[in-house]
Every structure is written in C-alpha cells, then in structure tokens.
Amino acid sequence: MNSKTKQAEQLIERLYTQAKQISPALFQEWAMEEASKIVAFDSGIWGDGVGATKIHSLFLYKQSPEMVDNYGKLLMSGLADELTIHIINNLGTAVAQQDFYSDWHSTEWYQRHCKQFSMEHSCAMAFYKPKLQLFTSVAYYRADPARPFTEEDKRLKEIIDPHLRESYELCLLFNLYKDNNDIANSWEQQSIALTDDEGYIYYCNENFIQYLQTSDIARNAVIHPNLWKKFKNQRQLSIDQTHISLTRIENNQWLISLQPIDNTRQLTDTEQLIAEDLATGMSYKEIARERNRSVSTIKNQAYTIYKKLQIKGKDELTQVIKPKEAG
Template identity: 25%
Template sequence: MHSKRTADFLLNLHDASMFLSPAAFQEWALNEIQRLIDFDFAIWGAGDGKRRQLHTATILHQADSLFETWETVKHEDPFANLVIDNTGKTWSSCHLDGFHDSRAYREHWGRYEAKQLLSTMEVDPRTELHIFVTLARDALQQRFSASDTQLKNLISGHLFLAARHNDMHNLRSLQAPAAFIDSRGLLNAALPEFIALVVDEWGRKAKQQLPEAVNRSLWESGNYRNHRIALNAERINHRLLVRAGIFPEVRLSARELEVAWAYVKGNTHKEVARMLAISPTTVRTHVSRIYQKLDISDKAELALWLNGSGGLM
C-alpha cells in the first residue's frame, strides 16, 4: 500500500535517531518528509495545548518569529482548536469552512502565506505535552490530498517515537545523570538516575517538572547549586541539556553547629565567644573552617545551608 520511498524513509528515520544530535535531528527529519509530501514550510513543536502555550519549536523554511503573531489569536484559531481537540489523527485546514475568513488567518497564518495546513498532534503520556508536526503550503491550487493525509498520519507516530529515542540515546552517551528540559522546566526526556536525584531533592513533582526557581537559574545562568546537588545546563536549540552531580554529605561538629547558628543570628565574633564561653579567635577559626567545609564565602550562604537539612541540630 505504501511505497518503497516511505519504507526507506522510516528505516532512515530510526537510523538517524541513533547518530544525529538533538539539534540536528528534527530539522533533518522535516527535510526528509519534504521528499514524500510537498510543502513550503514546516513546524515541529511541543507545548501545553489546552493553555495554548508553545514550549519548543523547530521551524523549517520560515521565520523563527512565526509564533509571535499567533499569541494574540491563539485562543480563536479554528485550526488549532480542531487539532488540539482531536489528537491522534491528521487534519487539514481544508476540513474547516471559513478558515481563510477567520481572524487567526487574517492576522497570523495569512501573513506567512500559509494557505493550507496539514497537522498531526499527540499527547506525550510521560510529560502530558502536546507534540505536533504541521506542514504548510502557500497556494491553494494543489491541495493536500487524501493520500498526503494518510501518509502524514502513518509517519507522524514514527517521528515522535524516533525523537524520543534520539533524546534518550544522546543522554545515555553522556555517561552522567542528565535530562532535556524546556523553557518551563518540564523534563522532556531524562535518565532514571537524573530523575532519582531530583525526586530525592525536591519530591515527586520534580519527576515531571523542576521547581520554578531552579529552572529560572538554569536558563539565566546555566547552573544551579545548593549544598547537595549541582546542575549545569547547555542550550540545545529551544531546550536545555542539564547534567546533574551530587556533593558528598558534609557534616559539622556539634560545636561548629553552635558557632554557626549563633553567628548567622547577627552576633559578632566577640558576642558568639561570650555566649559559648570561648575566645573570639576560636570563633574566627571555627567560622573559617565551616566556610571551607561547606565551600561557601559569606554569612548569607551559611544561613541558607543551616536552614536546609544539613544544619539540623
């Protein structure tokens, strides 16, 4: 029923998922699809469909700013409504009467000459993200055919599966706890050891999404660190590749804890010395040793550590 070209595409797709980088895989796949189904530009994206929030997108043969004009019309886009409300099937904008008269077409799709759209969407059971691939044509004369729709429906499932394998293959090659996260901190793909670390640190919710403060730090500075865990991030297209490491458990002696708590409460070295019946020089020695043990440099960092589990007395 399906041609040898389609069979070759599917074989090459799964092969490519094992050697291409995540940055290259989606663009390569979209270019290969164009050999099977003619289109003028394409989008491979993921996000929260119900809220109309786009998290990541690979855009082929069109401006990267494509979705900026969509923001004002996204809740009135009849084609988006059709695809999001009917996942697991391929839809054409030709299914919609009056699509070209809609505000979404006038103010968004029409600006990019997207006269025809063909889209398939699924919901990822792990992340609950809506993932989709949309093809667009800039003319109405040659409409997406029933055969195009059927072929698109067939290959889309393979696309999403191959992308998952591509992510996991690249993560495993790092030989370290690692994950891909999107702009909202959702774990698009993660190794079991990464999940175990973040769940141990922040609870079960971190199995799907990192805490907001952690995600913000990763996107702004490329790293996050507390006294137990360190995360380092590298930007890969519209996602972050995050590697995790843990610190050996650090314990302070009973006397060091007494000094530390007294010191962070605003007391001077002399005041701490009087409270604990020791000399100010001994207090300074303790504070210096505490900073060295914890790899910190000021009282604010010490207070943060003490208010974590490491400072319990």
C-alpha cells in the same frame, strides 16, 4: 502496500539511523525535509509544549522568522483557533482545514495570521506523553490555494509524525552519550533530564519521571522559574535529600542529573551497626543488652543517628538503612 506507504516506512527506518549521525540542531531540519518529499508540503512548524495548547519550543521549517512574532507567539501564549483545539482534542489524528472550516480563506484567523506566511492549507497532528506531560504538534503547510491536503496526505502524516518525535529523542540522547561516557553507560540507573534554556523538559528517563511525581521542582514538564534561575546561577543545589546538578550541553540545551544524598556516610561504624539493629526492629533495651551499654547511651546514639540522617525517628529509619540480615 502502495509506493507512498513504502516510502514512509523507509523514512521511518532512516529517521532512527540518522538520529545517531547528526546533531539535534540539524536533525529536525533534515527530518522535515525528508517528510516533505513524501507528503509534499512547502513549509511547517514543529512545536513542543506542556498541558494543552501552550507551545514552549517552536522549530520553523522553511518559514519566515517573522512568523514567530505573529502566529508563533499565539501558540506560545496558549491562544489557539478552533482548528488547533480540534487537533488537541483528537490526538494522533491528522486534521486538515477543510475538515473543520467550510471556507478557511474567509476566516479572520487566516487573514490575520496565515495569509502573509503563505499558509494556504495546513495539515496538523498532535500527540501527548502523559508521564512527562509533554505535548508535541507538527503542522505541514502548502502555499498553493488550489492544493488542499487529501485523505492520503493525512494517512501518510499519521504514519510518519509519531516517529519524528521519537527519533528526535533518540538524537538528543545519542548526542548526549557521545560526550558523556559515564551517562551513556548508566543512563537507566541515573535520574537525568534534558531541558531547553528556559527550563522546559524535552526528555527524561523513567527515574526522573518518578522523582517529578514526588517533588515540586517542576510542573507540567517545566522547572519552576525561580528555581531554574538558581540552577543556572549555581549549577548545583540540594533539595529534599537530593543533589541536583546542571550542565550545559549546547547553547540552548541543559542536562539535569539527580543524585540522592547519602547521609549514612556520616555515621561512624558503631552508629551504622546500631542503626541496622534499630532498622531490624530491636528495642533500645535489647541493643543496650547486646552491646553492654546503658539504655540512655543507646538512646543518645540513636538521637545522633536520626539527626545525621535528617529523619524524625525509628519509623523513617528503614527508608534509609537496610536492616541487618539475620544470622
């Protein structure tokens, strides 16, 4: 193991340690600064997006804010040069300009979007989380035209970058835990997601992912705009038997939590017992005989049960009522 590889592995350990000690707002700056000491880059961008090339959140490391109005807007609009597309088509592989362009500095893209920001050489890599459909891209830039990124630089980047995103997620969660003990103690049992101010999902647990697979509140890790507007105005909504609440964590960060609506609480004790009998598979006639009631009475009570539970009939009952155990 050479010294640079050892430094990269030591940085990975520190990423996960530091993630529990500083805020998300400071973590990305610190992480990029530490990575620059190993790969030696002058500036960089860290973008999160959805689908293919479209970036929705862009962190600038030692870059001019004007860069967002130029190159950044291209990324956020979904436009990309051939190099970016090549990076996306080779997820997990670091790509430098000289790998793709024979004369990068003569290209129109460089002249129009990179030269003014001293992006003389770049080395970028992207990775993708299929379940969440979240795309992350990290690019390093050098300002010296005579210092292109080497194969060794790319190798080190491939060691470090996947852990930038993973440790950042840990930082988000840990800072959430610090101020929300109830969430910290039952994170895996709840359905929770973190979003930015525009409704783009940064992170969510497995339960929330499962909810997204059966719900249409979001597409490609983005809450539908009209629905997001309602969330921010009302902070609480009920959709498809699910109670959804929204809580502001920081200026640009929100917590979405899901809670199934338990309509069984509306049932009387008698209705609960009849519902359990029906869920077990008993007929109206059998229940009527057991309870010394008429069949029409049991049918009327069953109708009331279905209405309270917002289901169509016996076929859906077992989805919300646990059948009575034998004996």
